[in-house]
Structure formats: structure tokens, C-alpha cells
Amino acid sequence: MPSFKVTVTVRLKQGVLDPQGKAIEGALTSLDFSGVKGVRQGKVFDMVLEAKDAKEAEKAALKMADKLLANTVVEDFQVEFA
Amino acid sequence: MSATVVLFPGANRDRDMLAALRSVTGAMPRTVWHQDTKLPKSDFIVLPGGFSHGDYLRAGAIAARAPIMKAVAAAAKKGVPVLGICNGFQLLTEARLLPGALLRNAGLTFVCREVRLSIENTDNPFLHTYNQGEIIRCPVAHHDGNYFADEKTLKTLEGDGRVALRYTEGTNPNGSINDIAGILNERGNVLGMMPHFENLVEDAQGGTDGRRLFEAALDAVAAA
Numbered sequence: 480m481p482s483f484k485v486t487v488t489v490r491l492k493q494g495v496l497d498p499q500g501k502a503i504e505g506a507l508t509s510l511d512f513s514g515v516k517g518v519r520q521g522k523v524f525d526m527v528l529e530a531k532d533a534k535e536a537e538k539a540a541l542k543m544a545d546k547l548l549a550n551t552v553v554e555d556f557q558v559e560f561a
Numbered sequence: 562m563s564a565t566v567v568l569f570p571g572a573n574r575d576r577d578m579l580a581a582l583r584s585v586t587g588a589m590p591r592t593v594w595h596q597d598t599k600l601p602k603s604d605f606i607v608l609p610g611g612f613s614h615g616d617y618l619r620a621g622a623i624a625a626r627a628p629i630m631k632a633v634a635a636a637a638k639k640g641v642p643v644l645g646i647c648n649g650f651q652l653l654t655e656a657r658l659l660p661g662a663l664l665r666n667a668g669l670t671f672v673c674r675e676v677r678l679s680i681e682n683t684d685n686p687f688l689h690t691y692n693q694g695e696i697i698r699c700p701v702a703h704h705d706g707n708y709f710a711d712e713k714t715l716k717t718l719e720g721d722g723r724v725a726l727r728y729t730e731g732t733n734p735n736g737s738i739n740d741i742a743g744i745l746n747e748r749g750n751v752l753g754m755m756p757h758f759e760n761l762v763e764d765a766q767g768g769t770d771g772r773r774l775f776e777a778a779l780d781a782v783a784a785a
Binding site for chain 2: 498499547548553
């Protein structure tokens with residue numbers, strides 16, 4: 480079976496506070512990077528999936544993201560092929 | 562009472578929980594391993610605090626998908642009282658047995674301190690031994706206790722009196738929305754809370770205000 484490199488990106492939903500992003504923004508500003516207007520921290524999962532075809536791999540990745548990788552109460556996710 | 566404490570790798574308050582239950586009920590509770598699929602006969606189920614699976618991915622996320630959780634969800638659906646403290650609360654939200662989510666503390670640091678709590682709902686199997694509006698002091702110890710729920714969920718929780726415990730003004734240690742420290746499910750038989758009532762059952766622990774929660778559960782089970 481062919482294998483596919485799939486990347487799942489998980490981000491906090493809009494409106495959910497991100498204290499870590501805020502702290503990173505503060506750190507960047509204190510490093511004299513000017514013009515940083517908002518940082519949101521997320522997660523990236525690089526996976527190798529065996530599947531019949533790309534469509535199946537995408538379907539599987541979406542299911543994994545929905546079931547475990549993201550907490551859909553507060554997070555959104557996105558699936559891409561590398 | 563047949564109490565059962567669910568054990569997860571990385572939990573570290575399970576023994577405190579067992580000791581508290583034993584102290585109050587006089588009997589050693591049973592334990593069940595997270596990979597088991599069946600619960601022993603249980604009329605009270607407890608998910609203890611700690612750092613199941615090292616808090617990898619999200620606090621409680623991996624534990625919430627453990628095989629035993631199907632049995633816990635089924636018992637909750639039947640009306641068995643289920644209590645989750647700290648990591649147990651995180652786990653209950655991840656398992657969707659309670660709404661909302663517990664995010665990283667607003668101050669980003671791990672907090673280990675005493676807070677003041679107001680008992681907001683006493684019409685449930687866990688808190689009927691307290692007076693509504695009673696204020697007690699209790700320890701918390703967590704990194705992800707910042708309760709969040711969307712506006713609609715929050716409105717439902719507040720409207721239905723499902724906020725069971727609230728940090729009193731000025732003592733919110735984590736930035737949780739509406740100072741929420743604990744919530745109930747719709748039926749009132751699942752309680753998730755951050756404060757460690759299991760560490761407040763004997764004088765040597767600096768107070769016994771947590772003891773009444775376990776007495777309440779014992780009473781509720783005996784009356785059922």
C-alpha cells in the first residue's frame with residue numbers, strides 16, 4: 480500500500496484565549512521585534528499514513544484529528560499533504 | 562458503598578483519593594486499570610488527579626479515550642455518581658461527559674495554593690452536606706485549570722445552576738471563566754472540579770471541609 484505524508488494543524492478557535500501565545504508575543508516584543516500584533520500558538524502533527532489512495536489517507540487523517548488530535552470544543556484543525 | 566477509583570498511568574493523587582474514601586467510608590475502594598473494559602460493581606466512580614499520560618497532547622486527552630472510559634460513560638448514563646477531581650475533571654471534559662474544556666492557566670504557571678470556594682449547588686449527590694453559599698478553603702494544584710466554555714454553553718450552565726463550585730472573588734487561581742471551579746452534568750450525577758477535596762479530610766491536612774463531599778456521596782448511595 481502506498482504511504483502518504485500528511486500534516487494536521489490544530490489551532491485554538493477564534494475567541495478562545497491563548498495565554499501562551501500572549502506570552503510569546505510579549506517575549507518577541509521584548510527581543511525588540513517591532514510590530515508583532517498577535518501570536519496564537521498551535522500544534523502540528525506530521526504523520527505518515529498507509530492508505531489505498533490520497534483520498535483515503537485524507538479521510539483517515541480527518542477522523543484522527545476529530546477523534547483525538549484536536550479538542551473540537553476549543554480547537555479547529557486542518558489536513559494537508561506534504 | 563462500592564466505590565471504584567480508576568487508575569491511569571501518570572495519575573498521582575489516586576492514593577490520596579483511596580485514603581480519603583477509606584477514611585470516610587471505612588472500606589477500601591476498588592481500583593480498575595485504564596485498559597480494563599469492565600468496572601467492578603460500583604455505585605460511586607472516581608477519576609483521580611494527577612498527570613495521566615504525562616499530560617501529553619492535552620491534559621486528560623489520552624486517558625479520556627482509554628478502554629475503561631466506555632464503561633464509565635455507560636455507568637454515568639445510568640445515573641451512577643461520577644466524580645472527577647483535577648485531572649479527573651480534565652478527563653471528563655475530554656470524554657465529553659462534561660461540557661467545555663480546561664485550558665492552560667491564564668498566568669501560565671503551575672498553581673499550588675489554597676483558594677476560597679463558594680458552594681453554589683447543593684442539590685446533587687456530592688454537595689448536599691454543605692450549605693448553599695457556604696465558603697470553604699481548599700488546596701488546588703494544577704497547570705490547566707482555566708475552565709472555558711462558549712457563550713451558549715456557559716449560559717446553559719449558569720441558567721440551570723450547574724456551576725457547583727466557584728472561586729470567591731480575588732482567589733481565582735487560573736483565569737477560569739465566571740470563576741468556575743466545578744460543574745455538573747445535566748442530570749447532576751457527574752461532577753468535575755479542580756480543588757482537591759480528597760486532601761482535606763483529616764485534621765492533619767489542615768482542615769476537614771472536604772470530608773463532607775465523600776460523606777454526601779455515601780449518603781446518596783445509601784439512599785438510592
